[in-house]
Amino acid sequence: MTDTTLTAGAAVLALLAAGCGTVTTPSAASAPPARTTTAHTTAPHTTTAHTTAASAADTGRATAAGAASARYGAAARTTAARTTATQTTGAAPQRCRTTGLRARVGRQDPGAGNRYAPLVLTNTSGKTCWVYGFVGLVLIDGRGDVLRTRTRRESVTPHRVTLRPGASAHARLHWTVVPSGHETRCPASARLMIIPPDEVAHLEVPFSTTVCDDGRIDARPMAPGAGL
DSSP states (O other), X not given: OOHHHHHHHHHXXXXXXXXXXXXXXXXXXXXXXXXXXXXXXXXXXXXOXXXXXXXXXXXXXXXXXHHXXXXXXXXXXHHHHHHHHTOOTTTSOEEOOGGGEEEEEOOOEEETTEEEEEEXXXXXXXXXXXXXXXXXEEEEOTTSOBXXXXXXXXXXXXXXXXXXXXXXXXXXXXXXOSOOTTOSXXXXXXXXXXXXXXXXXXXXXXXXXXXXXXXXXXXXXXXXXXXX
């Protein structure tokens, strides 16, 4: 054996003694499997606005509410987009929603064949919110059938009304009880369907009166307070 061979062998032994061997990485097969977590999904809770007993009249009411909502829908989307863009998240009150409002029609004020009454919306949500603009209206008779209703917006500039919990805003309503034109008599209403400003869901309140001029009701925009 040559000196060269002995020298190489000694070098190998020295390396092994020093622990400079080859490092082996555990294979993927020997590693424990990764733990998989499945996200728990909860179906969202849906809050339904005011409902009535199922009947044939419900179909007519839904159709009337849909038609009224369509008339005010474009303005609602424009208003919502404009106000949302100017709000700071979590810093300003939001628009009042139908589910957080209670409605009633105040005392009717008669005068020479005309009637005036406040349509009052009260904030029951427990949070400050605001209303802006005009309501949608649909007359309903004592049998639950929808009557012809023409809601005319008066030329009054609307302003935003902020409602703390329990506070109210009102819209002045005006109609006539005197037949006009081709009318010989005017239908009697028993209830009033109300669509709050910029909303789609509706509320319903007692409303016993006759509305002439083909069901025309003049409405002003929402204003502070519960009285005219």
